[in-house]
Amino acid sequence: MEQTSTVLETPVSTPTLAFRGKGSELFSIQIVNIVLMLVTLGLYYPWAKAKNLQYVYRKTELAGSPFTFHGTGKEMFIGFIKGLGIIAVLYGVLFFGVFSHDLTIYAVCVLAFFAGVSALIPVAIHGMMRYRTSRTSWRGIHMGYRGTLGSIFKVYFVNLLLTILTLGVYGAWFTVNLRKEVIGNLRFGNARFSFEGDGGDLFLLHLKGYFLTLFTLGIYVFWYAKDIINFYIDNVFIEQDGKYSRLDSSLTGAQYLKLALGNMFIMVFTLGLGYSWVITRTLSAIINNCEILGEFNPDELVQTEEEYKNATFEDVADMLDIGIV
Amino acid sequence: MFEGKFYNGRTSKGMPAFITLEPNHIHIVWQTDAESGTEVWLLPDIHQLEFNDATTVLEYGKFPRQSIAVFEQGFRQALEQQYRGAKFLSSKYNSFLKTGVKGLVLGGLCLLTVAVVLFFWGVPALAEKAAAHFPEDYEHAMGESLYNRVLEGYTVDSAKTVALQAYLDALQVQSDFPIRVTVVENEVVNAFAMPGGFILVHDAILDKMEHHEELAGLLGHEIGHVQMRHSTKAMARSLSHYMLLSVLFGDASGISAVIIDNASSLYSLEYSRKAETDSDKAGLRLLAQNRLDPKGMVWLMERLNSDEPEFLKFVSTHPRTDDRITALNAHIKENKYKTAPNPALEAAWAELKGE
Numbered sequence: 318m319e320q321t322s323t324v325l326e327t328p329v330s331t332p333t334l335a336f337r338g339k340g341s342e343l344f345s346i347q348i349v350n351i352v353l354m355l356v357t358l359g360l361y362y363p364w365a366k367a368k369n370l371q372y373v374y375r376k377t378e379l380a381g382s383p384f385t386f387h388g389t390g391k392e393m394f395i396g397f398i399k400g401l402g403i404i405a406v407l408y409g410v411l412f413f414g415v416f417s418h419d420l421t422i423y424a425v426c427v428l429a430f431f432a433g434v435s436a437l438i439p440v441a442i443h444g445m446m447r448y449r450t451s452r453t454s455w456r457g458i459h460m461g462y463r464g465t466l467g468s469i470f471k472v473y474f475v476n477l478l479l480t481i482l483t484l485g486v487y488g489a490w491f492t493v494n495l496r497k498e499v500i501g502n503l504r505f506g507n508a509r510f511s512f513e514g515d516g517g518d519l520f521l522l523h524l525k526g527y528f529l530t531l532f533t534l535g536i537y538v539f540w541y542a543k544d545i546i547n548f549y550i551d552n553v554f555i556e557q558d559g560k561y562s563r564l565d566s567s568l569t570g571a572q573y574l575k576l577a578l579g580n581m582f583i584m585v586f587t588l589g590l591g592y593s594w595v596i597t598r599t600l601s602a603i604i605n606n607c608e609i610l611g612e613f614n615p616d617e618l619v620q621t622e623e624e625y626k627n628a629t630f631e632d633v634a635d636m637l638d639i640g641i642v
Numbered sequence: 643m644f645e646g647k648f649y650n651g652r653t654s655k656g657m658p659a660f661i662t663l664e665p666n667h668i669h670i671v672w673q674t675d676a677e678s679g680t681e682v683w684l685l686p687d688i689h690q691l692e693f694n695d696a697t698t699v700l701e702y703g704k705f706p707r708q709s710i711a712v713f714e715q716g717f718r719q720a721l722e723q724q725y726r727g728a729k730f731l732s733s734k735y736n737s738f739l740k741t742g743v744k745g746l747v748l749g750g751l752c753l754l755t756v757a758v759v760l761f762f763w764g765v766p767a768l769a770e771k772a773a774a775h776f777p778e779d780y781e782h783a784m785g786e787s788l789y790n791r792v793l794e795g796y797t798v799d800s801a802k803t804v805a806l807q808a809y810l811d812a813l814q815v816q817s818d819f820p821i822r823v824t825v826v827e828n829e830v831v832n833a834f835a836m837p838g839g840f841i842l843v844h845d846a847i848l849d850k851m852e853h854h855e856e857l858a859g860l861l862g863h864e865i866g867h868v869q870m871r872h873s874t875k876a877m878a879r880s881l882s883h884y885m886l887l888s889v890l891f892g893d894a895s896g897i898s899a900v901i902i903d904n905a906s907s908l909y910s911l912e913y914s915r916k917a918e919t920d921s922d923k924a925g926l927r928l929l930a931q932n933r934l935d936p937k938g939m940v941w942l943m944e945r946l947n948s949d950e951p952e953f954l955k956f957v958s959t960h961p962r963t964d965d966r967i968t969a970l971n972a973h974i975k976e977n978k979y980k981t982a983p984n985p986a987l988e989a990a991w992a993e994l995k996g997e
Contacts, residue, residue, distance in 0.1 A: 618654035
């Protein structure tokens with residue numbers, strides 16, 4: 318073969334992030350999803366979700382290459398059924414108690430129900446992270462989640478207890494510690510993530526946001542929300558071969574205001590049909606304002622993570638309304 | 643031949659590659675500074691391609707997958723020409739996107755129509771269906787909170803309440819719920835039933851009555867509403883959108899709170915014509931069961947008729963009282979009623995009337 322290396326020589330990729338999804342494209346996917354869900358009385362949901370995620374991932378780019386979501390409707394359907402089973406058992410216990418007409422049985426069942434639901438949250442986060450990360454790849458390199466159920470349980474319940482004891486004040490530290498646990502166990506091939514935020518900083522952001530929102534009759538709420546989003550993003554660090562980099566969000570309050578008001582108008586004036594545009598606008602505002610600062614080299618990732626296909630808690634997390642990623 | 647990048651699934655390094663579309667496989671020649679190689683991708687092992695844009699990404703094989711990315715150069719058309727009908731090229735979703743703006747707008751409008759129909763017709767109908775299956779305990783508990791809330795706006799006539807309850811106890815009644823009646827001071831000739839067996843009677847209607855059969859008919863009518871769950875259904879219907887919201891936000895306990903907060907809407911609840919006619923028949927049945935004169939129902943209607951202002955007769959959505967009377971008379975004629983004196987009821991009636 319001839320020497321063509323001069324033609325094919327490519328510069329080292331710069332790690333820019335971009336979201337290139339279009340509302341109209343997502344809408345054309347959603348409309349098929351909605352019709353199929355109506356026809357199947359909602360059973361199509363896991364397939365609909367898979368298509369959505371596949372689209373959104375495909376349109377999210379790092380260094381010019383798209384992410385891929387490998388999850389399938391079938392996997393998530395099996396997960397959906399199992400998740401439904403778990404929730405049904407919990408509610409079964411609750412209703413058994415309610416209709417037992419016996420105060421002791423009632424109390425035991427209600428306690429069991431709440432214990433079950435609160436135990437389910439860390440289990441769901443754990444399961445969802447394992448599934449979601451393993452089914453995400455970029456240039457063929459898969460992400461992964463190395464956390465153990467034991468450690469997330471510990472973090473979750475210790476922090477939950479402290480939050481209850483401090484009447485919610487500890488909530489900011491709870492959020493941060495949970496993120497440290499979850500993001501700290503996140504892998505992207507041989508790159509590892511960590512969350513370096515401080516609970517005190519988040520608490521101060523909430524305090525400042527709360528009072529300024531009050532004083533400005535609510536106008537500050539957009540800057541408040543921007544601060545929280547940037548706090549979550551800016552504190553994510555990536556370690557690759559001993560070199561560190563971090564995410565950095567340049568989202569401004571004015572941009573967030575435009576995004577939030579725009580989304581509201583779209584939802585109101587299209588009677589909710591414009592939801593696809595709301596998603597693509599939100600993702601572009603967040604991802605296109607995000608960059609990686611430091612020495613992260615997107616060309617030197619190495620496959621390290623194993624495959625994991627159990628989607629049970631992907632849907633439980635959905636039902637419990639947990640959205641971390 | 644196309645130029646692109648090849649990724650081997652082990653590292654993220656994009657390797658410059660030449661890609662050729664052969665009849666039964668895709669041929670890839672890649673090279674880096676250090677090494678080079680060739681790959682043969684058999685068509686059945688290429689993964690389905692969806693949502694590609696200017697860059698076409700294809701993936702191949704088992705975990706970890708190899709992939710190629712090709713920027714434009716007509717690669718996509720070439721794929722479609724060369725491998726028409728191949729599994730990895732098919733996509734329902736892409737085909738809908740190809741319908742363009744017209745298809746999307748049309749699809750959107752159809753969806754909107756379905757949503758509007760479901761929202762204004764489906765949701766209330768569903769709520770009504772659900773209300774018919776509320777557990778009796780729940781309905782009773784809900785009715786009780788509602789009843790307590792409604793009573794806050796009235797003065798209860800306790801002497802008459804006791805007498806009316808005594809009259810009711812002397813009646814033979816069939817109902818899923820324990821019936822509780824309360825007499826309140828109000829000049830409007832009216833009475834209404836709440837879910838779970840709570841009935842409120844204005845004292846004005848009692849004052850107007852001349853025969854105790856009318857009272858039995860009235861109670862029968864209201865118990866009919868309770869038994870057939872008319873008020874529960876009507877409330878579920880009028881509050882269905884609140885209920886939908888509370889279900890959507892996973893707050894099922896919110897439903898009864900919403901219903902109680904909207905207790906005032908009870909006055910404006912409209913029963914359908916059929917609900918009224920059915921309850922009239924329930925009133926007749928109660929009279930028959932207790933061997934009372936079925937004419938009681940007709941007298942009751944005449945009492946209501948005399949009170950109704952002329953203009954209301956045209957606007958009211960209720961069956962017109964005259965029509966109800968005609969229907970009742972027809973019904974009475976069809977069935978043979980045996981009447982017998984009932985001293986217990988008459989005594990309770992005298993107690994109620996004799997102040």
